[in-house]
Amino acid sequence: MPVEVETKSMTIRMLEDLHRALQKPLEERRWGMVIDLRKCVGCNACTVACKAENNTPPGVAYHVVIEEEIGQYPNVARRFLPRPCMQCEHPPCVKVCPVNATYRRPDGIVVIDYDVCIGCRYCLTACPYGARSFDFEDFYTAGHTPEVAAYDTNPSFEYGRLHQRLPGRLNQSPIGNARKCTFCIHRLEKGMLPACITTCLGGARIFGDLNDPKSLAAQMAASPRVVRLKEELGTEPSVYYLL
Amino acid sequence: MRKRLWLILAVGVIALAFGVVGMMDRLRFGLLHVGYGTPIPWALWVVFYIYFIGLSAGAFLISSLVYVFGFKQYEAIGRIAVFTALVSLITALLFIWVDLGHMERFTEVFTRPGFHSPLAWIVWLYTAYFFLLVAEAWFLMRRSFARGARQGGLKGGLYRILALGTQEGTPADEARDMRIVRVLGSIGVPLAIAFHGGTGTVFAVTIARAYWYSGLFPLLFLVSALASGGALLTAVAAFIIPNGYQRHRELVISLGRLLLILLLVEVLMEVAEFLVSLYGTAPAHTAPIQEQLFGPNWWIFWMLGLIGAVGLPMLVLVTAGRRSGLAVGLVALLSAICFIGIRWNIVLPGFALPELPGLEYALVEPHLNYLARYTPTIMEWQVSAFAIGIALILFAVGYHLLPLEKEPSTETWQRQEVSR
Numbered sequence: 188m189p190v191e192v193e194t195k196s197m198t199i200r201m202l203e204d205l206h207r208a209l210q211k212p213l214e215e216r217r218w219g220m221v222i223d224l225r226k227c228v229g230c231n232a233c234t235v236a237c238k239a240e241n242n243t244p245p246g247v248a249y250h251v252v253i254e255e256e257i258g259q260y261p262n263v264a265r266r267f268l269p270r271p272c273m274q275c276e277h278p279p280c281v282k283v284c285p286v287n288a289t290y291r292r293p294d295g296i297v298v299i300d301y302d303v304c305i306g307c308r309y310c311l312t313a314c315p316y317g318a319r320s321f322d323f324e325d326f327y328t329a330g331h332t333p334e335v336a337a338y339d340t341n342p343s344f345e346y347g348r349l350h351q352r353l354p355g356r357l358n359q360s361p362i363g364n365a366r367k368c369t370f371c372i373h374r375l376e377k378g379m380l381p382a383c384i385t386t387c388l389g390g391a392r393i394f395g396d397l398n399d400p401k402s403l404a405a406q407m408a409a410s411p412r413v414v415r416l417k418e419e420l421g422t423e424p425s426v427y428y429l430l
Numbered sequence: 431m432r433k434r435l436w437l438i439l440a441v442g443v444i445a446l447a448f449g450v451v452g453m454m455d456r457l458r459f460g461l462l463h464v465g466y467g468t469p470i471p472w473a474l475w476v477v478f479y480i481y482f483i484g485l486s487a488g489a490f491l492i493s494s495l496v497y498v499f500g501f502k503q504y505e506a507i508g509r510i511a512v513f514t515a516l517v518s519l520i521t522a523l524l525f526i527w528v529d530l531g532h533m534e535r536f537t538e539v540f541t542r543p544g545f546h547s548p549l550a551w552i553v554w555l556y557t558a559y560f561f562l563l564v565a566e567a568w569f570l571m572r573r574s575f576a577r578g579a580r581q582g583g584l585k586g587g588l589y590r591i592l593a594l595g596t597q598e599g600t601p602a603d604e605a606r607d608m609r610i611v612r613v614l615g616s617i618g619v620p621l622a623i624a625f626h627g628g629t630g631t632v633f634a635v636t637i638a639r640a641y642w643y644s645g646l647f648p649l650l651f652l653v654s655a656l657a658s659g660g661a662l663l664t665a666v667a668a669f670i671i672p673n674g675y676q677r678h679r680e681l682v683i684s685l686g687r688l689l690l691i692l693l694l695v696e697v698l699m700e701v702a703e704f705l706v707s708l709y710g711t712a713p714a715h716t717a718p719i720q721e722q723l724f725g726p727n728w729w730i731f732w733m734l735g736l737i738g739a740v741g742l743p744m745l746v747l748v749t750a751g752r753r754s755g756l757a758v759g760l761v762a763l764l765s766a767i768c769f770i771g772i773r774w775n776i777v778l779p780g781f782a783l784p785e786l787p788g789l790e791y792a793l794v795e796p797h798l799n800y801l802a803r804y805t806p807t808i809m810e811w812q813v814s815a816f817a818i819g820i821a822l823i824l825f826a827v828g829y830h831l832l833p834l835e836k837e838p839s840t841e842t843w844q845r846q847e848v849s850r
Contacts, residue, residue, distance in 0.1 A: 246797035285550035306531015308471035315638035317785035363531030
């Protein structure tokens with residue numbers, strides 16, 4: 188009997204997974220990401236998409252791609268390690284916050300309350316993955332153009348709210364705050380995938396509800412060739428890498 | 431005011447004048463012009479903060495030798511020690527306050543505390559300690575205020591206010607005050623151990639930084655605090671009390687011996703830390719130590735830490751320091767100042783390696799440059815000078831106005847009054 192093979196775009200399938208997850212109560216979802224390192228070509232489209240989506244200023248990087256060169260010339264190879272926030276189950280950054288400004292949501296995403304953060308940067312020292320940045324009030328065009336360009340002051344929509352950074356507005360968050368990747372919560376809640384997922388040209392990134400055994404993310408995370416970064420620290424990251 | 435206090439005041443005013451522009455920059459532009467960034471989120475101001483908080487804890491614990499443990503030979507510096515602890519605490523808190531991204535939100539540590547955070551705990555402990563220091567200082571000096579209130583002028587007026595209605599009292603009243611001081615001091619000792627051990631714990635619990643993640647760290651903080659605070663008080667006893675190293679030669683030499691023991695324990699702990707870390711091959715453990723010993727800022731370890739804070743003072747204390755109060759005072763001053771090098775090497779080597787290998791090349795932007803060597807900017811130095819200027823001015827003015835030096839006892843004083 189012929190086997191019926193389901194052929195469907197990964198993006199469509201992840202969107203279906205997402206919409207199914209959104210039907211469930213928040214505390215029953217557990218968002219996770221799987222990154223297939225064999226498919227990553229190191230193009231940094233994810234990094235750029237993240238910058239554009241969250242309008243992050245200079246020095247604030249929610250996502251980077253770490254490159255590593257192996258071997259000696261002329262026998263060299265390169266490998267890439269995309270690094271979003273690991274959205275740890277036991278996040279060291281959350282525990283150290285003196286004012287409870289950062290916490291883990293029931294769906295597993297570690298967030299920062301911009302209106303509460305005092306900017307002590309303890310969380311930056313505590314994160315084992317270097318996934319947090321501090322907003323030092325930099326602007327890409329400050330000092331280079333007569334006035335700060337509009338794209339520098341465009342608001343971001345993180346956490347589903349409008350955050351506008353303006354030069355000299357020191358007390359206006361997120362200036363003076365710790366900042367981090369949120370798995371694009373504001374997009375998720377509108378039924379859209381995180382920006383880095385939709386833009387990945389190699390199809391290396393998979394996103395979904397790890398609590399849903401039918402989701403692509405949960406199935407890939409169960410692969411025997413999966414690793415997580417710094418497992419020995421007991422942080423239990425929600426980002427898995429396929430070797 | 432005495433010449434030496436004038437000198438301290440003058441240095442303080444110059445530092446303040448140099449620093450005021452940087453402080454204005456800090457208030458106008460926030461942390462925009464600092465040299466640190468996301469790769470090194472804690473830098474010069476945190477170094478100064480732990481330096482001054484260590485001086486405070488050390489000075490206070492030495493005052494407790496007099497008021498709690500009854501070492502009468504140190505009585506001449508008892509009040510000075512409590513006062514120094516208070517000035518150092520205020521300075522430390524000023525440093526950590528300017529380092530916050532949102533200075534205006536610091537009260538949140540009280541209104542919505544994170545019970546899991548050692549940082550929240552130590553802020554509450556600092557607050558309790560501040561009130562305890564003020565209370566202890568007041569009970570120590572209130573009879574002196576009452577007696578001094580009779581004199582005219584600024585001092586008399588100030589003492590009338592500070593006495594808060596206290597009467598001159600009898601020797602029995604004074605003895606009762608000293609019992610209260612003893613109780614306060616007894617509460618203060620575990621409190622000082624808790625807040626300074628706690629300051630070490632802030633660093634020690636960060637599993638992301640192998641250099642700090644050690645049970646030795648809080649203990650090292652305590653020993654360093656005692657050594658640096660002891661050194662500062664020895665210098666004050668030798669040079670700020672008039673003819674201190676001559677008049678109180680025995681006291682200064684005795685403090686020198688105490689300092690020697692504390693420095694020896696400091697060396698012992700540092701050696702343990704260094705040897706264990708260097709033995710293995712894991713870069714997270716070895717790189718911070720190698721950075722201190724042979725990195726671009728090698729001189730901070732060798733010149734400030736090893737020679738200035740520890741080596742030379744120890745050498746002098748076991749030789750000339752056994753007889754000469756002047757020699758003890760000089761090396762104590764050197765040690766107290768050079769301890770800043772040891773503090774630098776507590777904070778900065780923690781960031782010797784990026785959190786993940788290769789992260790340093792991933793993205794280079796302003797305030798996100800793992801490859802650049804951290805050098806404090808002029809603005810950071812100016813803000814530091816501003817805070818230190820305030821400390822020196824507070825010290826000089828406070829020392830001049832307050833009855834810090836040991837007065838004749840009530841009985842002697844009453845006899846003097848009668849004979850007049």
